Amino acid sequence: MGIRNFGDHAANERTLLSWIRSGIAVMAFGFLVEKFTIFLSYIGAALHQQQRFRSSVSAQAVGLALVALGLAAIASATYRYRVRGLTIDAEAMSTAGRSRTAVGLGIGLTLIGIFLFVYLAVGL
Template sequence: MIPNFSDHSANERTYLAWVRTAISVMAFGFLLERFDIFLLVATRSAEHAAEGLHTRASQWLGLGLLLVGALMIVGATLRFYRNRRAIQASESSMYGDSWVARAMAVLLVLMAIFLTVYVARQIAALS
């Protein structure tokens, strides 16, 4: 029997959940990076030429989300091994969140706000 098996398996499930989330963020970043293709097709099918469409921002934001997803995987891996060592240690330790996780959460919220404003401006330019 593995000592503290339920703790180790919970740690692994949490790690895998972080990896799945990171893959989703990276997939959304790739989709967003290719958003300019949608805008190009929408502009060509519009009756009038849409002025003010800027696709460069979606490319940078998409690349940013790809980077954030990669950093999430690195952070999740570091956290997995830190928790694994803490579970195996005989002495008790404090469990706390890291400033990196908080910074990434703030970064994702800022990207979401920017994306909302960006898409609203693109829709306004198309109509």
């Protein structure tokens, strides 16, 4: 006896795991962006430089935004996994619908990426 609609459930689970990996990667990058100035301070102290690096408000905001987007990606993926799992097992046919969450997360990441690019290029 097998699992009903196993292929669909397996694909749904793979999608969830992919979103979770992506969310963790975005959160890790956000942590790196926010804490990179600490690394620069330690390097400056080790090299006995007079100039100390201070944490930038822009870097902190971008780092926190990336962590929040990563959390949002994981939360929305978990919700979608549950809803799709119930839809797969339903007897009635239903439409897949559009993923506004994925588009919103993509737009958010794009805007943060543009800000990071400008921040690094211009040095806000």
